[in-house]
Amino acid sequence: DVVMTQTPVSLSVSLGGQTSISCRSSQSLVHSDGNTYLYWYLQKPGQSPQLLIYKVSNRFSGVPDRFSGSGSGTDFTLKISRVEPEDLGVYYCYQGTHYPTWTFGGGTKLELK
Protein backbone atom coordinates (compact mmCIF):
# COMPACT_ATOMS: atom_id res chain seq x y z
CA ASP A 1 0.00 0.00 0.00
CA VAL A 2 1.02 3.59 -0.58
CA VAL A 3 2.17 5.26 2.64
CA MET A 4 1.34 8.92 3.11
CA THR A 5 3.62 10.79 5.51
CA GLN A 6 2.55 14.18 6.82
CA THR A 7 4.80 16.65 8.56
CA PRO A 8 4.73 18.21 11.03
CA VAL A 9 2.42 16.34 13.39
CA SER A 10 1.38 19.62 14.99
CA LEU A 11 1.69 23.31 14.22
CA SER A 12 1.23 26.46 16.23
CA VAL A 13 0.28 29.56 14.31
CA SER A 14 -0.76 33.10 15.13
CA LEU A 15 -4.04 34.45 13.85
CA GLY A 16 -3.38 36.20 10.57
CA GLY A 17 -0.18 34.28 10.06
CA GLN A 18 0.85 31.80 7.38
CA THR A 19 1.83 28.16 7.57
CA SER A 20 2.30 25.05 5.46
CA ILE A 21 1.90 21.30 5.79
CA SER A 22 3.87 18.70 3.87
CA CYS A 23 2.60 15.37 2.57
CA ARG A 24 4.88 12.78 0.99
CA SER A 25 3.80 9.55 -0.65
CA SER A 26 5.85 6.37 -0.90
CA GLN A 27 4.99 6.11 -4.61
CA SER A 28 4.23 8.62 -7.32
CA LEU A 29 0.58 9.70 -7.24
CA VAL A 30 0.37 10.32 -10.98
CA HIS A 31 -2.42 8.11 -12.28
CA SER A 32 -2.30 6.40 -15.69
CA ASP A 33 -4.98 8.86 -16.81
CA GLY A 34 -2.58 11.73 -16.17
CA ASN A 35 -4.33 13.07 -13.10
CA THR A 36 -2.87 13.18 -9.61
CA TYR A 37 -5.50 12.22 -7.05
CA LEU A 38 -4.17 13.98 -3.98
CA TYR A 39 -6.68 15.58 -1.66
CA TRP A 40 -6.54 17.72 1.47
CA TYR A 41 -9.14 17.64 4.22
CA LEU A 42 -9.76 19.60 7.39
CA GLN A 43 -11.45 17.95 10.33
CA LYS A 44 -12.72 20.41 12.89
CA PRO A 45 -13.40 19.21 16.43
CA GLY A 46 -16.51 17.03 16.58
CA GLN A 47 -17.05 17.12 12.81
CA SER A 48 -16.40 14.85 9.87
CA PRO A 49 -13.56 15.65 7.46
CA GLN A 50 -14.37 18.36 4.94
CA LEU A 51 -12.75 18.57 1.52
CA LEU A 52 -10.50 21.57 0.94
CA ILE A 53 -8.38 20.70 -2.09
CA TYR A 54 -8.79 18.06 -4.79
CA LYS A 55 -6.32 16.87 -7.41
CA VAL A 56 -3.40 18.68 -5.78
CA SER A 57 -4.38 22.29 -6.29
CA ASN A 58 -8.10 22.72 -6.93
CA ARG A 59 -10.12 24.38 -4.20
CA PHE A 60 -13.45 22.74 -3.47
CA SER A 61 -16.62 24.80 -3.64
CA GLY A 62 -16.74 27.44 -0.92
CA VAL A 63 -13.13 27.02 0.21
CA PRO A 64 -11.47 30.43 0.63
CA ASP A 65 -8.44 31.34 -1.46
CA ARG A 66 -6.37 31.46 1.74
CA PHE A 67 -5.92 27.74 1.13
CA SER A 68 -3.67 26.60 -1.68
CA GLY A 69 -2.26 23.24 -2.69
CA SER A 70 0.81 22.45 -4.73
CA GLY A 71 3.21 19.68 -5.55
CA SER A 72 3.74 16.78 -7.90
CA GLY A 73 4.81 13.17 -7.98
CA THR A 74 5.44 12.28 -4.36
CA ASP A 75 5.74 15.68 -2.64
CA PHE A 76 2.80 17.92 -1.85
CA THR A 77 2.15 21.02 0.22
CA LEU A 78 -0.88 22.74 1.67
CA LYS A 79 -0.41 26.43 2.43
CA ILE A 80 -2.72 28.42 4.66
CA SER A 81 -2.39 32.17 4.70
CA ARG A 82 -4.08 34.76 6.94
CA VAL A 83 -5.04 32.03 9.40
CA GLU A 84 -8.46 32.47 10.98
CA PRO A 85 -9.94 30.76 14.08
CA GLU A 86 -12.15 28.57 11.83
CA ASP A 87 -9.03 27.04 10.28
CA LEU A 88 -8.05 25.24 13.47
CA GLY A 89 -8.33 21.46 13.52
CA VAL A 90 -6.58 18.47 12.01
CA TYR A 91 -5.51 18.42 8.37
CA TYR A 92 -5.20 15.18 6.41
CA CYS A 93 -3.86 14.40 2.97
CA TYR A 94 -5.40 11.48 1.07
CA GLN A 95 -4.42 9.66 -2.09
CA GLY A 96 -6.97 8.18 -4.48
CA THR A 97 -4.56 7.21 -7.24
CA HIS A 98 -3.50 3.75 -6.17
CA TYR A 99 -6.57 1.70 -6.51
CA PRO A 100 -8.31 0.14 -4.76
CA THR A 101 -6.75 0.88 -1.37
CA TRP A 102 -6.80 4.63 -0.87
CA THR A 103 -4.71 5.91 2.02
CA PHE A 104 -4.61 8.88 4.35
CA GLY A 105 -1.77 10.72 5.99
CA GLY A 106 -1.48 10.65 9.75
CA GLY A 107 -2.79 14.17 10.20
CA THR A 108 -1.40 17.57 11.23
CA LYS A 109 -3.01 19.42 14.13
CA LEU A 110 -3.16 23.17 13.68
CA GLU A 111 -3.37 25.12 16.92
CA LEU A 112 -3.19 28.75 17.96
CA LYS A 113 0.09 30.11 19.23
Next chain:
Amino acid sequence: EVQLVETGGGLVQPGKSLKLTCATSGFTFSTAWMHWVRQSPEKRLEWIARIKDKSNNYATDYVESVKGRFTISRDDSKSSVYLQMNSLKEEDTATYYCTTGSEYWGQGVMVTVSS
Protein backbone atom coordinates in the same frame (compact mmCIF):
# COMPACT_ATOMS: atom_id res chain seq x y z
CA GLU B 1 -28.38 19.93 -0.22
CA VAL B 2 -26.29 16.78 -0.10
CA GLN B 3 -26.89 14.64 2.98
CA LEU B 4 -25.39 11.37 4.14
CA VAL B 5 -26.70 9.99 7.42
CA GLU B 6 -25.17 6.91 9.04
CA THR B 7 -27.05 4.77 11.54
CA GLY B 8 -26.69 1.40 13.18
CA GLY B 9 -23.65 1.87 15.38
CA GLY B 10 -23.32 0.88 19.01
CA LEU B 11 -21.60 -1.35 21.51
CA VAL B 12 -21.08 -4.96 20.45
CA GLN B 13 -19.11 -7.89 21.82
CA PRO B 14 -16.14 -9.35 19.97
CA GLY B 15 -17.19 -11.94 17.42
CA LYS B 16 -20.64 -10.45 16.95
CA SER B 17 -22.14 -8.64 13.96
CA LEU B 18 -23.45 -5.18 13.21
CA LYS B 19 -24.92 -3.57 10.10
CA LEU B 20 -24.44 0.09 9.30
CA THR B 21 -26.76 2.04 7.02
CA CYS B 22 -26.01 5.27 5.17
CA ALA B 23 -29.07 7.05 3.81
CA THR B 24 -28.30 9.71 1.24
CA SER B 25 -30.04 12.52 -0.61
CA GLY B 26 -29.24 15.53 -2.74
CA PHE B 27 -27.15 13.87 -5.44
CA THR B 28 -27.51 11.18 -8.09
CA PHE B 29 -26.88 8.17 -5.90
CA SER B 30 -27.36 5.57 -8.62
CA THR B 31 -24.23 6.65 -10.49
CA ALA B 32 -22.08 7.37 -7.45
CA TRP B 33 -19.34 5.08 -6.19
CA MET B 34 -19.78 4.89 -2.44
CA HIS B 35 -17.19 4.30 0.25
CA TRP B 36 -16.85 3.58 3.94
CA VAL B 37 -13.99 5.14 5.88
CA ARG B 38 -13.32 4.68 9.58
CA GLN B 39 -11.48 6.73 12.17
CA SER B 40 -9.87 5.04 15.11
CA PRO B 41 -9.95 6.48 18.64
CA GLU B 42 -6.40 7.68 17.92
CA LYS B 43 -7.88 9.69 15.01
CA ARG B 44 -6.23 7.68 12.27
CA LEU B 45 -8.37 7.57 9.11
CA GLU B 46 -8.62 4.32 7.16
CA TRP B 47 -10.46 3.67 3.91
CA ILE B 48 -12.15 0.28 4.25
CA ALA B 49 -14.56 -0.41 1.40
CA ARG B 50 -15.97 0.83 -1.87
CA ILE B 51 -18.86 -0.19 -4.12
CA LYS B 52 -19.18 0.92 -7.72
CA ASP B 53 -22.42 1.69 -9.56
CA LYS B 54 -24.66 -0.56 -11.65
CA SER B 55 -22.81 0.19 -14.88
CA ASN B 56 -19.71 -1.25 -13.19
CA ASN B 57 -21.61 -4.28 -11.93
CA TYR B 58 -21.61 -3.03 -8.35
CA ALA B 59 -17.99 -4.18 -8.02
CA THR B 60 -16.59 -4.02 -4.50
CA ASP B 61 -13.16 -3.62 -2.93
CA TYR B 62 -11.95 -3.84 0.65
CA VAL B 63 -8.90 -3.06 2.70
CA GLU B 64 -7.09 -6.24 3.64
CA SER B 65 -7.91 -5.98 7.35
CA VAL B 66 -11.66 -6.38 6.77
CA LYS B 67 -11.74 -8.74 3.78
CA GLY B 68 -13.93 -11.74 4.44
CA ARG B 69 -15.55 -10.09 7.47
CA PHE B 70 -17.17 -6.92 6.10
CA THR B 71 -19.56 -6.61 3.14
CA ILE B 72 -20.52 -3.38 1.44
CA SER B 73 -23.80 -3.26 -0.49
CA ARG B 74 -26.23 -0.72 -1.83
CA ASP B 75 -29.89 -0.22 -2.67
CA ASP B 76 -30.26 2.36 -5.42
CA SER B 77 -34.05 2.46 -4.92
CA LYS B 78 -33.43 3.74 -1.39
CA SER B 79 -30.29 5.78 -2.15
CA SER B 80 -28.61 3.88 0.63
CA VAL B 81 -25.35 2.06 1.18
CA TYR B 82 -24.72 -0.56 3.84
CA LEU B 83 -21.82 -2.11 5.69
CA GLN B 84 -22.37 -5.56 7.15
CA MET B 85 -19.70 -6.21 9.75
CA ASN B 86 -19.21 -9.77 10.98
CA SER B 87 -16.70 -11.35 13.36
CA LEU B 88 -16.00 -7.98 14.88
CA LYS B 89 -12.73 -7.41 16.69
CA GLU B 90 -11.74 -4.84 19.30
CA GLU B 91 -9.54 -3.17 16.70
CA ASP B 92 -12.66 -2.44 14.63
CA THR B 93 -13.65 0.12 17.26
CA ALA B 94 -13.95 3.40 15.38
CA THR B 95 -16.22 6.05 14.00
CA TYR B 96 -17.49 4.90 10.61
CA TYR B 97 -18.18 7.39 7.84
CA CYS B 98 -19.84 6.86 4.51
CA THR B 99 -18.58 9.10 1.76
CA THR B 100 -18.85 9.67 -1.96
CA GLY B 101 -15.10 9.17 -2.03
CA SER B 102 -13.95 12.74 -1.86
CA GLU B 103 -16.50 15.52 -1.70
CA TYR B 104 -19.24 14.48 0.70
CA TRP B 105 -19.13 12.72 4.06
CA GLY B 106 -21.69 11.75 6.62
CA GLN B 107 -21.47 12.80 10.26
CA GLY B 108 -20.23 9.35 11.25
CA VAL B 109 -21.47 6.61 13.56
CA MET B 110 -19.55 5.09 16.46
CA VAL B 111 -18.91 1.38 16.72
CA THR B 112 -17.40 0.03 19.93
CA VAL B 113 -16.31 -3.59 20.09
CA SER B 114 -15.73 -4.64 23.67
CA SER B 115 -16.63 -7.41 26.05
